Amino acid sequence: MIKEFCAENFTDIPAAIRSGAGRIELCDNLAVGGTTPSTGVIEEALQYAGEHSVPVMTMIRPRGGNFVYNDIELKIMHTDLIEAKKIGTDGVVFGCLTDTNWLDEEALELLIETSEGLQITFHxxxxxxxxxxxxxxxxxxxxxxxxRILTHGGSAGTPIEENIPHLKELIAYAAERIIILPGGGISYQNLDQVKEALNVDEVHGTKIIAINE
Structure with a gap:
């Protein structure tokens, strides 16, 4: 079971790894769902996590709000991704949509191509x-x-338990072609219940491990 700890900046990473985090999603501004962390934060996180053989997935997101990005925002994402790759990130996390409720295929193809050699999570x-x-x-x-695809299986704010049926459908459809990574509302308290219901090997969250206990 890989417990992916969603870390805002570097602060909690040492304690998270000591408490059993097997992978880190590194971001800034969790209040808006996470944005790209600074290069300094990425460097320190990679150095510390690397010493403990824990991979780091760096968020590539220029702002909060929706996921429909203009050309300048996409240029920022592309540059941030290149920099994170240069620093040595193990993977990147991004997602781009169109205003017609579909994947921004052109933007994603550029980012995926640039991410060659890295793990990619669609957030x-x-x-x-x-x-x-x-x-x-x-x-x-x-x-x-x-x-992998990080998904709550439903609208933000809904209990993860309500979304189990849809998550099961997604996992079955993915058929091991791509990992469905459940997140949002999963904590160390309900982790076993979610794992048993979904039979997954990876879970994601800010409270996925009990850091202070």
Whole structure:
């Protein structure tokens, strides 16, 4: 079981790794769902996590809000991704949509190509797609070598338990072509329940491990 700890900056990473985090998603500004961390934060996180053989997935997101980005925002994302790759990040986390509720294929193809050699996670922008388009998106992303999709399985704020049926559908449809990574509302307290219900090997969250206990 890989417990992916969603870390805002460097602060909690040492304690998280000591407490059993097997992978780090590194971001800034969790209040808006996470944005790209600074290069200094990425460097320190990679150095510390690397010493403990824990991979780091760096968030590439220029702002909070929706996932429909203009050309300047996409240029920022592309530059940030190149810099994170230079520093040595193990993987990147991103997602781009169109205003017609589909994947921004052109933007994603550029980012995926630039991410060659890195793990790629498509983040919770996935949850903004219609359910019909989610299944199509699994096909599209899997065909292009994306490693995993981070999803809550439903609208933000809904209990993860309510979304178990849809998450099961996504996992079954993915059929091991791409990892469905459940997150949002999973904590060390309900982790076993979610794992048993979904039979997954990876989970994600800010409270996925009990840091202070």
């Amino acid at each position: 919770m922008a996935f949850d903004s797609l219609s359910k019909e388009n989610q299944f199509k998106a699994i096909d599209w992303l899997a065909e292009r070598g994306v490693d």
